[in-house]
Amino acid sequence: MTLAFQPRGFKVCARNIGIKQGLLDFTVIASEVPASGAAVFTQSAFCGSPIIVGREHVKDGVLQAFVINSGNSNVATGEQGIQNAREIVRLVADELGIKPEDILPSSTGVIGRQLPMDIIRAGIQGVGRDLKDGHLEDAAVAIMTTDTRPKVRSAQIGDAVLVGMAKGSGMIEPNMATMLSYFVTDAKIDPETLQSLLRDVVNLSFNMVSVDTDTSTSDTVAMMANGLAGEVDLEEFRRVFTAMAIELAQDIARDGEGATKLIEVRVKGANSFRDAKALAKSIVNSPLVKTAIFGTDPNWGRIAMALGKVDTQDTRIDPYQVQISFGDLMVYDKGNSDAGQLDALTRYLQGTDILIDVHLNLGSHEATVWGCDLTYDYVKINGEYTT
Amino acid sequence: MTLAFQPRGFKVCARNIGIKQGLLDFTVIASEVPASGAAVFTQSAFCGSPIIVGREHVKDGVLQAFVINSGNSNVATGEQGIQNAREIVRLVADELGIKPEDILPSSTGVIGRQLPMDIIRAGIQGVGRDLKDGHLEDAAVAIMTTDTRPKVRSAQIGDAVLVGMAKGSGMIEPNMATMLSYFVTDAKIDPETLQSLLRDVVNLSFNMVSVDTDTSTSDTVAMMANGLAGEVDLEEFRRVFTAMAIELAQDIARDGEGATKLIEVRVKGANSFRDAKALAKSIVNSPLVKTAIFGTDPNWGRIAMALGKVDTQDTRIDPYQVQISFGDLMVYDKGNSDAGQLDALTRYLQGTDILIDVHLNLGSHEATVWGCDLTYDYVKINGEYTT
Numbered sequence: 001m002t003l004a005f006q007p008r009g010f011k012v013c014a015r016n017i018g019i020k021q022g023l024l025d026f027t028v029i030a031s032e033v034p035a036s037g038a039a040v041f042t043q044s045a046f047c048g049s050p051i052i053v054g055r056e057h058v059k060d061g062v063l064q065a066f067v068i069n070s071g072n073s074n075v076a077t078g079e080q081g082i083q084n085a086r087e088i089v090r091l092v093a094d095e096l097g098i099k100p101e102d103i104l105p106s107s108t109g110v111i112g113r114q115l116p117m118d119i120i121r122a123g124i125q126g127v128g129r130d131l132k133d134g135h136l137e138d139a140a141v142a143i144m145t146t147d148t149r150p151k152v153r154s155a156q157i158g159d160a161v162l163v164g165m166a167k168g169s170g171m172i173e174p175n176m177a178t179m180l181s182y183f184v185t186d187a188k189i190d191p192e193t194l195q196s197l198l199r200d201v202v203n204l205s206f207n208m209v210s211v212d213t214d215t216s217t218s219d220t221v222a223m224m225a226n227g228l229a230g231e232v233d234l235e236e237f238r239r240v241f242t243a244m245a246i247e248l249a250q251d252i253a254r255d256g257e258g259a260t261k262l263i264e265v266r267v268k269g270a271n272s273f274r275d276a277k278a279l280a281k282s283i284v285n286s287p288l289v290k291t292a293i294f295g296t297d298p299n300w301g302r303i304a305m306a307l308g309k310v311d312t313q314d315t316r317i318d319p320y321q322v323q324i325s326f327g328d329l330m331v332y333d334k335g336n337s338d339a340g341q342l343d344a345l346t347r348y349l350q351g352t353d354i355l356i357d358v359h360l361n362l363g364s365h366e367a368t369v370w371g372c373d374l375t376y377d378y379v380k381i382n383g384e385y386t387t
Numbered sequence: 388m389t390l391a392f393q394p395r396g397f398k399v400c401a402r403n404i405g406i407k408q409g410l411l412d413f414t415v416i417a418s419e420v421p422a423s424g425a426a427v428f429t430q431s432a433f434c435g436s437p438i439i440v441g442r443e444h445v446k447d448g449v450l451q452a453f454v455i456n457s458g459n460s461n462v463a464t465g466e467q468g469i470q471n472a473r474e475i476v477r478l479v480a481d482e483l484g485i486k487p488e489d490i491l492p493s494s495t496g497v498i499g500r501q502l503p504m505d506i507i508r509a510g511i512q513g514v515g516r517d518l519k520d521g522h523l524e525d526a527a528v529a530i531m532t533t534d535t536r537p538k539v540r541s542a543q544i545g546d547a548v549l550v551g552m553a554k555g556s557g558m559i560e561p562n563m564a565t566m567l568s569y570f571v572t573d574a575k576i577d578p579e580t581l582q583s584l585l586r587d588v589v590n591l592s593f594n595m596v597s598v599d600t601d602t603s604t605s606d607t608v609a610m611m612a613n614g615l616a617g618e619v620d621l622e623e624f625r626r627v628f629t630a631m632a633i634e635l636a637q638d639i640a641r642d643g644e645g646a647t648k649l650i651e652v653r654v655k656g657a658n659s660f661r662d663a664k665a666l667a668k669s670i671v672n673s674p675l676v677k678t679a680i681f682g683t684d685p686n687w688g689r690i691a692m693a694l695g696k697v698d699t700q701d702t703r704i705d706p707y708q709v710q711i712s713f714g715d716l717m718v719y720d721k722g723n724s725d726a727g728q729l730d731a732l733t734r735y736l737q738g739t740d741i742l743i744d745v746h747l748n749l750g751s752h753e754a755t756v757w758g759c760d761l762t763y764d765y766v767k768i769n770g771e772y773t774t
Contacts, residue, residue: 045704046695076691076706078722111688112724287674287761288769295770301498304463308433317432319463335465337499374674376763382675383682 003137005154007161007186008228009033011131014142017123019071019109019116026120027142028127029182030065030096035226037063038195039104040202042219049074049081050105051218053089057101061191063224064102066182067092069120070145072109073218084115091121095128106180106220108145108167136184140165143180151251153244157237160187160229164244166206168252179206179252181221181245187237188227197238198223205245208277208369209253253370258377261293264370265356269321271363272314279315280369282306283356290374293354298345300324300331303356315362325357334361390524392541394548394573395615396420398518401529404510406458406496406503413507414529415514416569417452417483422613424450425582426491427589429606436461436468437492438605440476444488448578450611451489453569454479456507457532459496460605471502478508482515493567493607495532495554523571527552530567538638540631544624547574547616551631553593555639566593568608568635574624575614584625585610592632595664595756596640640757645764648680651757652743658750659701666702667756669693670743677761680741685732687711687718690743702749712744721748 009032019025039058041051057063067088074081085105093100107115132138140152144167152165166181189197202221254262265284270276283289286306292299303324307317324332326348331341348354396419406412426445428438444450454475461468472492480487494502519525527539531554539552553568576584589608641649652671657663670676673693679686690711694704711719713735718728735741 042695043698044692044695045697045699046691046706046709073688076688076719076722076724078707110686111691112719287765291766291769294766297770299497301460301463304433304498305431308429308431310432311430312432319433320465322433332463332499335463337463374766376766378674379678379681379761379763379766382678383684 001137001150003152003154003163005156005161005163006134006136007163007184007226009186009226010136010184011133012135012139013127013130013132014138015123015127018119019069024142025070026068026123027139028065028067028092028096028131029136029139029184030098030131031184031224031226033226033228034062034064034102035224036189036191036194037061037104037222037224038191038198039220039222040199046076048107048218049077049085050107051220052082053085054104054106054220054222057104058222061195062102063104063222064098065092065096066104066106066222068106068143068180070108070143072107072113072115073111074107074115075111075218077112077114080114084117087117088120088124091124092127095124095126096131097128104222106218108180108218136163136165139182143167148255151248151255153247155240155244157187157240158232160185160232160237162187162237162241162244164248166248166252168255179219181206181248183223183241185225186227186229187225187232188230189225189234189237193234194223194225197241201238201242201245204242205249208367209249209371250370253372256372257381258375259372260375261352261354261373262370263290263293263354263356263372264368265358266366266368267358267360268366269360269362270315270365273365273367275312275315276365276367277369278310278312279307279358280367282310283358284369284371287374290371293349294373294375296346296349298342298349300326300345303358304332307358315360317360318362321361323359323361327355388524388537390539390541390550392543392548392550393521393523394550394571394613396573396613397523397571398520399522399526400514400517400519401525402510402514405506406456411529412457413455413510414526415452415454415479415483415518416523416526416571417485417518418571418611418613420613420615421449421451421489422611423576423578423581424448424491424609424611425578425585426607426609427586433463435494435605436464436472437494438607439469440472441491441493441607441609444491445609448582449489450491450609451485452479452483453491453493453609455493455530455567457495457530459494459500459502460498461494461502462498462605464499464501467501471504474504475507475511478511479514482511482513483518484515491609493605495567495605523550523552526569530554535642538635538642540634542627542631544574544627545619547572547619549574549624549628549631551635553635553639555642566606566639568593570610570628572612573614573616574612574619575617576612576621576624580621581610581612584628588625588629588632591629592636595754596636596758637757640759643759644768645762646759647762648739648741648760649757650677650680650741650743650759651755652745653753653755654745654747655753656747656749657702657752660752660754662699662702663752663754664756665697665699666694666745667754669697670745671756671758674761677758680736681760681762683733683736685729685736687713687732690745691719694745702747704747705749708748710746710748714742
């Protein structure tokens, strides 16, 4: 796979250094010049060591490289884990001839084990020499774990190019899903604007995805804008960036562990975005909804259940006002339902893209979220041995 | 099965009236005299029609009968559904020669279809005549759906007897789990005391159970105290009642849809009960924790993940203070873990009763919750056709 567009001044090195057997497990994405940097991280109280180091390094709004390993998440590893994350950053900085504090590190994999530092120290040697121009898609492959396909997009905004990539759920060892996503652009955008833009975009894309309700200790979305293409129309950039992030978020949901179907849930007519999102998330996270969609069971009553259980803040749901549709098929209309539509619903559920549309008919706020079905393979992938 | 103790003055009728093929689907539990009544219901905004009628009828603190059908939950059925619930109560009241407003109705089963009222009207005929003394265990069998065993307990408190029964997750048609539980006693307890006692007990038992995070539209715990045995030591009654409700709650978790293991999670050392409960629920509800326990995967890092993702209100988790144990096996001790214990943990997970003990070492509050593993059978039961 080759991307249509490559931004100026970014280089990549992707390697197998031996943390995992035979698969790419280490990658560096570097800018030729210091770039505006922005990042948002997991809210987990048990966050990984690289998150702690990354938060420090992005604070001044300048980044020049991302370094990512898979096979071990460096989480719940105490003070030694933080020292190891710092050492990796220092060794990569030496290789690249840049400042350690301009590097943002990420790790994904099993929790609660120290990184194999001997292997990593040896693996970092020569990384600076091996950096290659214009192949950002290589990094999208290198950050995969048990993702079944790389998730990467490119787009042009004026003279500038934006490339985004993400990894989703699945490990080479069964382990928790970790979402990592990186964006690089040669557009010139100042760090404050970049951070605020990134936060807005994440709130409409990655924060609207749920594979299995289990927030990772390592989730990271990070961005560099190195300015080599000069300034761009910021509104156009925001529009393209948002669309790209939503596509990557959908890719993650569609490729969730064991998933066979993408589920999109839209909730409209709430009194706040907060409530619309909470209701949509309740539907997309419900194991009863997810298993029904896997089994093409036209049990739409579970949508009513998932709405009813939410402790909404600003919206008082009235079952006599609610409308529930699958695609164009309305199954519940303000207290009335038509049992004759169950066959049509079963046929609709045989597709791979399921749209659930709920209108509360109360307020003017709406939210759209993405998830996937719950399958035998999810149980299999996550019930097997780590060891 | 015969209960060791039966309270004075309660009668039961259990029937198959044809809502479901061949299985008991209709039961009445009645007191000979008006009793103090108390009930707590689902908080669902999409609650069932019987809940709406039950809330009205328990308001004055007097109940004389419970009437319960399975096979259809009478939820999302609009005004017609409420009229149907009222008609059932009226017909049963005529049969029993008691007031309709002293009857609390419950329904469990599929959502979004009107009750088959012709069948139900015919089925109620002769119920009054068929009421039998002293076989409350019959009702525990009649409220079962796909529960694999009845859940019923009896105990003596002074001269009085307390009987409790519950149904858990699973339907004859795959559908959402509904928890129904009924307690009857011949102790003399005034309605206000009974309601406050019931609420306290439910908060420590049924509200601490989660099979699959999906709050039913029909959950009901109801109680009658008919006073025929006179007054009792209320503290002893509370102690026995709490213990019985916890046992029934554990029964429900152990018999959750597809479950092979009971999971008990204790979180200690939080700054509030609210936080301890939220953290314990996050662990017991995590699909990654549930699948790991099903697969005897010693992946204890998922406990750290489940703690980290909770937005706690009063407690700021410090990973350097946290201790995580399975049974007596400490796997994470304030930042340190011992990879050598993974084999012992695998052996522990081969049992059917899994205890996860988390100490935050911050405050003095604790909570205990119960759940079950997530298995292939859960996906199977809930992915199959309703129709």
